[in-house]
Amino acid sequence: MSGWVIRRFLQMILVVFGVVTLAFVFAFLVPANPARMVAGPQASPAAVASIAHQLGLDRSTWSQYWSFLGRLVHGNLGISFVLQGRTVASEILRALPYTAFLAVGGVIWEVIIGIPAGVIAAYKPRSFFDRFATLGALFGLSAPPFWLGLMLIYFLSYRWSIFPLNGVGSPLIWYMILPSFTLGVGGAAFYSRMVRTTILQVLRSPFIEFARLKGMPERTILFRHVVRHALIPVVTMLGMDLGYFLGGVLIIESIFGIPGVGQLAFASISTLDVPMITGTVMVAAIFMVVMSFIVDVAYTFIDPRVRLNRGQ
C-alpha cells in the first residue's frame, strides 16, 4: 500500500519535471526576441546585446536550462518582460485568490446542483423531474460557457440588474455568483447524469435488497448506502475539476472581468511576455498533476476495493 503511494509520488515528480521541461522548450519557440523586448524598441544593438548577456541568453541552452531549474527550486519564476520590474511569482500569487475563489465556487455549484438532481432523477426515473433534469443536463453539456455567461450577464445583470455587471468588488462573493455558476454548469450537468446512472446500478444490487429485507427505513438506505456509494467516483472527479479550474479559466475570467490567473495567462500570451507565459502555463499544469496525485491517493482511502487491489 505505502509502496504504491511512493511509486505514484515518484511518477508525479517525473510528470512535473516533464511539464517544466515542456514549458522551457515552449519559451524558446515563442517568436519573440526577449532581449529586444526588455530593452525596448528604441534600444541600440549594443544595449540589446548587454541585456541578452544579463538574462543569460548568450549562454548554451543546457546552461540556461540548468539555471532555469535552479531558480524554480527556489520558487523564482523570473521577471516579467512587459510589466516592468514585477516578478512572475508575485503576479501569479496576486491573481490566484480570485481564481481560487472562482474555482471553489464552481465546484460548489457542481455539487449543489449535480448531486441532488442526479439522486432525485434516479429515484423517480421517467418522472417529469427526470425528463426535465435530462434536458437541462443536455443543455448544460452543450452550451458554450462563454455564451452562457454572456446570456446570464444580459438578463440577470443588465436587464434585471440583480447582479453586478462585471469586475470584482466588495463583497467578493456577490461578484462571483454568476461566474462560478457559469463555470459549474457543465460539471453539474455531467455529475447529475453520472450520479443517476450509478444510483440506478446500486439500487439493483443485493446489499440494498438485504437492507430493505431487514427493515431498514428507505431514508436510511438512501443516505447510508446508496448516496455514499454513488459519491465515491464523484468526489475524486471533483478534485480533478478543482485542479483544472485553479489553472485558470480564461474565458470566464475574461467575460466577467475577473483579474485571475487565466486573465494573466491570456494577457501574457497576447503581449508575448515569455516568462509570464511559461510561469502561468507551468503553474496550471502543476495544479493538475498534484491534484490528480491527491485524488488517486484519496481514492484508496475512500474506496476499500481499490485499496485491496493496490495493496497486492
Place this chain on the structure above:
Amino acid sequence: MINLPENELDFGIAGSEPTMLGQPNFWRRALKSLMHDGVALASVAFIVLLVIVAVFAPWISPYNPVQQFANGLSPVGAPVGPGSHFLLGTDSAARDVLSRLIYGARVSLLVGVVATSLASAIGVVVGAIAGYAGGIVESVLMRLTDMVLSFPILLFCVALIAVTGPSTRNVVLVIAFAYWTYLARVVRGQVLSLKEREFVTAARTLGVGHIKIIRKHILPHLMPTIIVYATLGIATSILLEASLSFLGIGVPLPQASWGEMISEGQQYFQSAPWLLIAPGVALILTVLAFNLAGDWLTDLLDPATREGR
C-alpha cells in the same frame, strides 16, 4: 463507409468477432435502431442538414458573408434587427447575420472534422504502440500523454497559437495536438487486453509481423471506440474552435466563425441581442447533435462502453 478486412487467421476462435460493425446486416440494424430512437434520428438528421448547408453554402446563403451593405445599418449606425430583408438582422459591420451563420457552419464542421481525424490518428497510433509494445516504450509514451493531459486544454491551445500564429490551419493542428491524449489512453487500455487474446497469439505463431497484427487484427476491434470518440471529439473540437475564435485568436477575420460572431456581438448585445442568440443557438444545437449521436453510436456499437462515462 466502414469496410473491415476479413480476419483470415481467425480460425473461428470464440469471442474474436470484432463487433457488429463487420457483420453484413450492420447498416440495416443501424437504420432500425435509428427509427426507434427519435432523439438519435433528430440529431443525425440535424448533422446531415448541417453538412448540406456547409457544403452548399454559396448557393444557400442569401448574401456574401463579408459584404457590407449600405442599408445594413440604421440611421444612427446601429445593427438592423431581424426583418424581411435581412432574415436574422445585420451585425455592427452591416453584414448579413444569416449568411455569416451559414458560412460559419463551414468553419465549424471543417475544423471539427479535420482536427478530430488528426487527433484520432495520433491517439490511435500512440495508444496502439504503447499498449502493444509495453515496457519502456509504453512508459515513455504514456508519461508523455500524462504531461500533455496536465495542461488545461484551452490554455494549451491558446499558448500554442501564440507560437504558431492564428490561421485556420494552425487552429486545426493545435486542437489535434491537444486532443489526441484522450483516445490514446483508451486505445492503450483496449490493446493491453486485446493482445492477450488467442487470435493474436495464433497470428504470432504463424509468423505474422507486429505491424500487420496491429493493422489487421487489433485495429478492427478498436473501430467502435474510435468512432464513438471521434463523434464526441467533433463536438469538443467545435467548442474549442469557437472558444479560440471568441478570444480573437481562432479563424482569422473577416471569415465568419460562430465564436467570432459571439465575441463581436457581446459589445452590442444590449441593443442587438440577435447577434448573440443566433450563433449561440447554432453552436448549442450542433454540439448537442454530435453529443447525442455519440451516445447513440455508443449504445449501438459497443455495449461495454456504456458502463463508463
